[in-house]
Amino acid sequence: MSIIQSYRLRLKRKQLLARAFRKRREIKSVVDRTDGIQGDDILAFSTLRNERVRLPFFLQYYRDMGVNHFLIVDNDSDDGSREYLLEQPDVSVWSSKHSYRRSRYGVDWLNWLQRKHGDGHWCLVVDPDELLVYPFCDTRPLRALTDWLDASSIRSFSAMLLDMYPKGRINERPYRAGQNPLEIASWFDSGNYSISRNWKYWNLWIQGGARARMFFQDNPEEAPALNKIPLVKWSKKYAYVDSTHMLLPRGLNLVFDEWGGEKASGVLLHTKFLDTFSAKAAEELQRREHYSKSVEYLAYAQSLDDDPELWCKWSEKYINWRQLEILGLMSKGNWA
């Protein structure tokens, strides 16, 4: 039985790669600086639409961390995002006017770019509103982590999505370009996550956090998945299945210990809930280009009309990675 299943997943992986190959025509290179990529560079991949205001901080954050090159697909932005990216010396840009949804939320495009440029590199796949935090990230660059992962023969690194939100209404404090979004959205839910195993793909399925608490009280099964594996020593045989939630081959999804120990893991601080959010939600509701016909955004829009406050008495204020590790949201594993 398991042989049959393994074979099916192999077919599935081939199919994903074929799909990525087909979808490569949907993205057009705008500026290609990938010639400058060195053998052991760390690459970041991202798909975005109208994120101009977030880009300066996003790029700087990951540059400081040690990302050497950014490969970005611009999905038809009209707010100057593309023009801004073109000016950056370490960014290669592709653009697409095609459907985000039918490229499976950009996964097909990035699978193709990773297959073409990511082979043999440590690849980080993040959205512009996601900030990676890993153990010792205040004193050790990302390269220290990837070197350690290499030395430990670990191919993939888990970083759960942690929804950050401001205290007060989300429209209260405007976000300025270049500003650290954590200055505004500095709060999170520390202990309301529910985890189950996906036996088919071997990954964990994590739900909960502020979004489940506020928007999915009545239908928790539809709450967004928070498990993510954004950092992978890429091979052209690999493929993301569903956003960065899971990968094939499925061994890459075993980022957790099953025998009681803790593996090293990080957190993706998800700074979605800034003042830019309402506009975004309204637009996405029109476009219906997001997951499950934007059921997420639908739920937000309904609640957001009532002007909710995500913050509650038991929200935690973000301090640093050590706090997240003490709270049990991430772990140093045996990295010391």
Place this chain on the structure above:
Amino acid sequence: MLVHTALDRAEQVARHWSAAGCPVVIHVDAHVPRKTYKAFAKALGNAPTVRFCQRHKCEWGTWGLVAGTLSASEMMLAEFDEVRHVYLSSGSCLPLRPVQELIDYLAARPQTDFIESATTSDVPWTVGGLSDERFTLRFPFSWKRHRYLFDKYVDLQRKVGFKRKIPNGIQPHMGSQWWCLTRQTLSAILEDPERDRYDAFFQKVWIPDESYFQTLARLYSGNIESRSLTLSKFDFQGKPHIFYDDHLQLLRRSDCFVARKIWPRANRLYDGFLRDPEGAIKMTEPNPAKIDRIFAKAVERRTRGRQGLYMQSRFPHEGFEHSITSGRYSVFQGFSDLFEDFEPWLAKATGTQVHGHLYSPERAEFAREQKVVNGALTDSPALRDYNPTAFLTNLIWNTRGERQCFQLGPADETAPIWFIAKDPNAQISVISGAWAVPLFKSNRNFADLRQEAARLQKLEAEQLKVLRSVWAKARLRIWTMAEFIEAPMEPLQSIIDEMGPHSLRRLTEAPKMADLSGFGQFLQNLKNQGMHPYLMGDFPVSPPGLNQPKSPRKPYLVQ
């Protein structure tokens, strides 16, 4: 010095040694491309006391490392007559103390060999599950590249009963590969007439670099100090821990002479330790205890984890949790039905967090009517019932250090009874049949009451079956209601005593029990309607005569 990567750092360290007056012989792995090697050798060409020995192919766990060490040792002893101690180090080693301190330290111990060396039976380092068998089996397959073949071949040899002979009856010893030997001992090993035999033997031993010198030094050395002067910590897979910039202070305070492995890009470490010495020369002994603790904790975290934590990188299979919740908690069934003010009373008596029915169908009844508690856990029943065990483990984890108590009842159908029953951290106290009291007190049609009583009794009977199963590990107490009201204080006292030190004093105040006069008749009425209430035990039907005085309820008092 054995070198295979980060040649720029190796060059820096070699210069540092040589500038302090220590000749250096470098062995560069033969896997390093000729061009890179040439450039490296050229860069060090102007250092007068640095030499390069014959290169061998080094792969982890194979003979190449020993061959390289032997070549380097021969060259060292032949070319530098004044050398008394030879220190084996690697390209990723970093001297932490001024070299002069090491020279003085060794000069004060001219006859001592520093080499960690223990017999195989006495050490727990058994990566791959091999200790003795490292010496008695053959290992033609690479452990790193062909793990499957390696394992299968070991299995096969075990099955067949194959054993190699150990030459001359030497006693195999193992230990850290980073040693510091005296010229006497090292030359004795190199010039041993039997060396060809030993070499031939060790060539087929697994990880000979941890046993060759460790074994042979025992033959010649008069004074072995079985420890390594190199600070080198290993994780649970036998892979060396790596030091980074943020370890600077820790390494400083360790007073070790040399540490490995250093991350090649740890600029602050290299800049900080490869400076000219300042201040007085110290003669302190190395003291790696603090570093030991930190790395031991890392291994513990990786292998055992934090108990009761479920997260993205710790999700144990059932039975491998080490402890399925992170702290002790108490579950009460029937108490809040029987006593009118049980929850406030319990909170006052024990100082713990006392919740209502956490698994009530309407909402999670948190203490003090809160809608959200620690960790932003909400009272939404849908979220709770989506994953009832996660709800409980989250609550217990979020409130570490503060004991939680909550009520349970037969109507709380989504409660993870099996999970709680199997948890040794749970203290469960049940008064069976007490659910009948609220029914008795309620103002409802008897037909409804009868139906509800039948339902609750069935549910509670199922719960009790689970709690009494052979797999239950919780601390469990069950009374029938009749039993309990005979002498309620005693069980209450023992439950509270067990809950912890904050309630060592005796209870001074009892919770108020509901008025049960007429309860016996109520049960009899149920019986008369064909529903048999049995979980509460035997209650006498109080005589219904009109003129007879009502017998006062049996008082229960605090002794």
